[in-house]
Amino acid sequence: MTQASAHNATVIDQHNRQAGEYARLTASLASDRPTSFRELMAPAPGDRVLDIACGPGLLSTGLAPHVAEVVGLDLTPGMLSEAGKRQASLGIENIIWVEGDAAALPFADASFTLIVCSAAFHHFERPAQVMKEMARVCRAGGRIAVTDVTQTPEKAAAYDRIELMRDPSHRHAHSVEEFLELGRGAGLGEAIVRPGQSGEIPFDAVLATSHPRDHSKDEIRALLEEDARSGKNKLGFQAHFTDGRLMAAYSTSAFRWDRP
Numbered sequence: 001m002t003q004a005s006a007h008n009a010t011v012i013d014q015h016n017r018q019a020g021e022y023a024r025l026t027a028s029l030a031s032d033r034p035t036s037f038r039e040l041m042a043p044a045p046g047d048r049v050l051d052i053a054c055g056p057g058l059l060s061t062g063l064a065p066h067v068a069e070v071v072g073l074d075l076t077p078g079m080l081s082e083a084g085k086r087q088a089s090l091g092i093e094n095i096i097w098v099e100g101d102a103a104a105l106p107f108a109d110a111s112f113t114l115i116v117c118s119a120a121f122h123h124f125e126r127p128a129q130v131m132k133e134m135a136r137v138c139r140a141g142g143r144i145a146v147t148d149v150t151q152t153p154e155k156a157a158a159y160d161r162i163e164l165m166r167d168p169s170h171r172h173a174h175s176v177e178e179f180l181e182l183g184r185g186a187g188l189g190e191a192i193v194r195p196g197q198s199g200e201i202p203f204d205a206v207l208a209t210s211h212p213r214d215h216s217k218d219e220i221r222a223l224l225e226e227d228a229r230s231g232k233n234k235l236g237f238q239a240h241f242t243d244g245r246l247m248a249a250y251s252t253s254a255f256r257w258d259r260p
Contacts, residue, residue, distance in 0.1 A: 007125040007169070007171075008075060008101065008125070010168050010169045011075055011076065011123055011169040012075060012076050012077075013169075014167055014168060014169040014211055015055075015075070015076035015078060015079055015169065016076055016077065016078035016079075017078075017211045018209045018210070018211060019056065019076065019078035019079050019081065019082050020078075020082060021208055021209040022055065022056060022079075022082075022209045023055075023056035023079075023082040023085075023086070025205055025206075025208070025209055026055070026056060026058050027056075027058065027086075028205075029198075029199075029201065036194055036196060036254065037118070037145070037147050037194075037196075037254045038062070038063075040145055040192065040194060040254050040256045041063075041114060041116055041143065041145040041256065042143065043063050043066045043067050043114060044066075044067065044113075044114075045066070045067065045068065046067075046068055046113070047067040047068060047112075047113045047114045048067070048068055048069050048071075048111070048112050048113050048114070049063055049067050049069065049070045049071065049112060049113075049114045049115070049116065050070075050071050050073065050105075050107070050111070050112040050114070050115045050116070050134075050137065051063070051070060051071070051072045051073065051116050051117070051118075052073055052102045052105075052115065052116070052117040052120065052130070052134065053073070053074055053075070053102055053117055053118075053119075053120030053123070054072035054073060054074050054079070054080075054083055054097075055074060055079045055082075055083070055118075055119070055120070056079055056082035056083050056086060057072055057082065057083025057084070057086045057087060057095070057097075058086070059116060059118050060072040060083065060087075060095055061083075061086055061087055061090055061092055061095065063116070064087075064092045064094050064095050065092070067094075067114070068094065069094050069095075069096070070094060070095045070096070071095075071096050071097075071098055071107075071112070072095055072096070072097050072098070073097075073098045073099075073100050073102065073105070074097075074098075074099065074100075075099070075100065075101055075102070077099060080097045080099060083097055084097055102117075102120070102124060102130045102133065103124070103125070103126045103129045103130050103133060104133065105133045105134075105136070105137050107137045108137070109136055109137060110137065110138065110139040110140070111137045111139075112137055112138055112139065112142065113138075113139050113141075113142040113143070114142060114143050114144075114145070115134045115137065115138050115142070115143070115144045115145070116144075116145045116146070117130075117134070117145075117146045117147075117148075118146075118147050118148070119147065119148055119149070120148065121146060121148045121174060121179075122148055122149060122163070122170055122171060122172060122173045122174070123169050123170060123171060124171060125171060127171075127172075127174070127182055128182055128185050128186070131182045131183065131185065131186040131188075132185070132186045132187075134186070135186040135187055135188055135257075135259065138259045139259065140259055140260065141258075141259060142258075142259045143256055143257070143258055143259065144183075144188065144256065144257045144259065145254065145255065145256045145257075146179065146254070146255045146256075147196070147252060147253065147254040147255070148173075148174070148179075148252065148253070149173050149198075149250045149251065149252050150173065150174060150175060150176050150179065150195075150251055150252060150253040151173040151174070151175060151236050151251065152175060152236075153175050155233075155234070155235070155236035156172070156173055156174075156175065156236070158234055158235045158236060159173050159235060159236035159237070160172055160173060162220065162223060162224070162235055162237070165212055165214070165215040165219075165220050166206075166207070166210045166212055166215075166217075166220050167210055167211075167212070168212070168213050173236075176193060176195075176253050179191070179253065179255055180193070180255075183255065183257050187260070188257035188259065188260075189257065189258075189260060190257075191255040191256060191257045192255065192256045192257075193253060193254070193255055194253065194254045194255075195251070195252070195253050196251075196252040196253065196254060197249060197250070197251060197252065198249055198250035198251075198252055199249060200242060200247045200248075200249055201247065201248050201249065201250070202245055202246070202247060203221065203224055203237075203239070203246045203247060203248045204221075204245075204246065206248060207220065207221060221246065223235065224237060224239045224246060224248065225239070225246055227239045228240050228241055228246060236251075237249070237250070238250075238251070
């Protein structure tokens with residue numbers, strides 16, 4: 001098994017396990033999410049949208065009423081099952097779900113006018129290849145929009161270490177400059193960048209979606225608690241206590257490239 005296929009197997013294993021829990025968590029947080037990413041994407045009625053690593057379909061179903069068609073692609077069958085359930089519950093008809101690898105998109109060149117990816121780049125084994133694939137399937141004049149957790153270079157290693165303990169499918173939380181370099185490497189030029197923040201999330205809710213292999217949830221929680229008590233944010237989670245509950249907040253960034 002190649003390194004890439006081994007990592008994909010880890011992604012599928014982890015995300016099949018967490019699909020239902022993750023769907024419930026993201027749905028519960030949806031009302032608190034800012035609208036800035038949708039404004040940055042600028043969806044239009046004529047758009048054909050590709051949602052890469054669509055997960056349980058929150059972004060796809062949110063975009064579908066505003067565009068012509070959405071194709072939601074994910075590597076994990078369990079996530080696509082949750083996405084299909086959400087689509088059915090909302091009575092949305094203009095979404096197609098596709099099982100596939102973001103690093104080898106099963107679509108022809110210039111197939112879409114808007115390509116989006118939310119909260120997934122930190123899982124990709126080959127992020128530069130994914131970005132090149134996004135550029136390949138985007139029409140001239142189209143848009144590519146990405147949002148994900150971003151870390152400062154000095155905190156990325158500590159953050160990645162904790163996330164890998166919690167979720168073995170994690171790879172790397174990129175900095176803003178690393179994302180900009182990914183765009184340049186794919187021939188996309190400069191990007192519009194908008195910094196953001198996840199808001200407070202109970203860390204126990206995050207752990208509920210986690211299936212660590214070599215570490216216990218109690219071990220991971222203890223590290224966050226220690227960081228919260230120190231007040232130094234050494235791990236990059238902005239860990240703190242609110243009414244005695246351990247909370248985390250994630251620094252995020254959103255990017256949009258206009259396809260030349």
